[in-house]
Amino acid sequence: MTDTRRYWLVKTDASSFSWTDLWASPKRTTRWDGVRNYQARNMLRDGMKRGDLVFFYHSNFDPSAIVGICEVVREGYPDPTAFDRKDDHFDPKSDPAAPTWISVDLRAVAPFRKPLALPELRGVKGLEKMELLRKGSRLSVMPVTPKEWAVVTALAE
DNA sequence: GCCAACGTTGGC
DNA sequence: GCCAACGTTGGC
DSSP: OOOOOOEEEEEEETTTSOHHHHHHSGGGEEEEOOOOOHHHHHIIIIIOOTTOEEEEEEESSTTOEEEEEEEEEEEEEEOGGGGOTTSTTOOTTOBTTBOSOEEEEEEEEEEEEEEEEHHHHTTOTTOTTOGGGSTTOOOSEEEEOHHHHHHHHHHHO
């Protein structure tokens, strides 16, 4: 059996949208919107497929940590907040006929029993090249290799 | 709160 | 097309 599923990590500032918020959402599902970085956008648009699994990461937190796993339940579609004048993420340059920004829907799968804090992940064998741990890494959506996924989920057990 | 790293903007 | 200035992210 071949596993073609891909793995990802999304960052969120827990003060704006946290794991608890996701868990409390209808069907434990939310629209992942407001991403305004082209590299991240490309992964939302081209990379993420239904059924892909995603680490949910709290940034700007004490400590910043991976707190759970969610799943892609709807693949890329135009991010409506880009067209909403009243939204913080409104982008007047984005043309509704050729949308610049993309959303996916994510559904919570399960929280980690214990959050995996950033300092805890540093130095773990097998995670040396993990994008999250790279100095200066600011991507809010990033790929995770199957090996990294296995290492991190094993730590969470 | 500080500041390094990074992406974007805009003058030229 | 270069690059300085600026704004933002996010670890610490």
